[in-house]
Amino acid sequence: MNRPRHASGVAGASVPAPSGTARWALLHASRFLWCLTGLGLAAFGIGLGADAAWLILAGVVAFLTGASVSVPVFLGLLWIARTGEGWNGEALMPRTRTTRRVNRRVIEALETAARTAERGTDQLRQAAMAMDAVQEETTLHNDLADAVNLAWVTAADAGFDLRARLAAERNGER
Amino acid sequence: MALDETTRQVNKRAVAALEAAVWGLREADVSVIKAVQPLEDLSNVTNAHDPALEELNALTVRIRAAREEVRRRWIAESEGER
The missing domain is CATH 1.20.20 (F1FO ATP Synthase)
Structure with a gap:
């Protein structure tokens, strides 16, 4: 068949795929933002005191990984599962x-x-x-x-x- | 002179006993304060044991009053004012 090449793409894919440089920039911008979030979390946790130890930890881990959302979220969930408490000591798992x-x-x-x-x-x-x-x-x-x-x-x-x-x-x- | 001697001896023994009482009361005061502390923490979790806390608080007041009074008389006795 002699179909034109521009019609063979995925339907609705009108946004062109970013080029290599743009992808690199996007990835590092998101990593940078995530690092900032991690620092903010850690600072917030330190401000809250020892009760928010997992928050500090999550912030530090977020800062260090710079990419993975799942690690701090996982740590937070682990904390909740272990203690049954949220970061403010409220009962999240009243069991x-x-x-x-x-x-x-x-x-x-x-x-x-x-x-x-x-x-x-x-x-x-x-x-x-x-x-x-x-x-x-x-x-x-x-x-x-x-x-x-x-x-x-x-x-x-x-x-x-x-x-x-x-x-x-x-x-x-x- | 015998009477004077005896009075003085009595006074000495009384002072020593009062001092022992002051010491015991002070230690008891400290102990009860230490006993009150965990119950106060507990009061944040449950109010089931608040009566025990109130009991201990009343005891603290009683001990303090006794301690103050014993101390006052001990000082008076040891200065020979009374």
Whole structure:
């Protein structure tokens, strides 16, 4: 057949393909823009603080690759999948896993609180014993001894309460 | 003179005991503050344990009051004002 060459192209391909130089320029312009985006992301992430660690990382990776959109996006998705949180700490994946994580934090906090409260109770016991020694010498400070004893009892109550809460959290009752 | 001697000895022992009480209360104060901290962090996550936090805060107030008063009397006793 003797069809003219200009009619044999893809239908609607009226835009001429860019020449080699133009393609090179386009590619490097897009890379340059992507690098700028990466720098911006990283700066934004640093401005937000340690919460936005993945944002900083994504920005740096974007800057370094200079081309691939998929890498930082992949890192971001990985972060979301790992922690279930967005860059602002909001819950993006409210699932059992997040609940469990919260539960673990609750148990850790209660453990610390219970332990320190018990130490405080012990120290208050020592203070109360010291006040007993004071009372053996003089009756002038009986009111103080009462105050210290009251603080001791209150601390013991708080410690028991914290232990009970800890046990309940561990059993999943509460 | 025996009475004077005895009073002074008593005073010395009372001062020492008050000092021990001040020390114990100070340590207890620090401990309770350390116990309050994680519960305050927890308060951002869940309000289930806010009663425990309030309990500890009340305890802090109580300990501080006792500590201040014991310290005041310890200073007074050790200066021989009272």
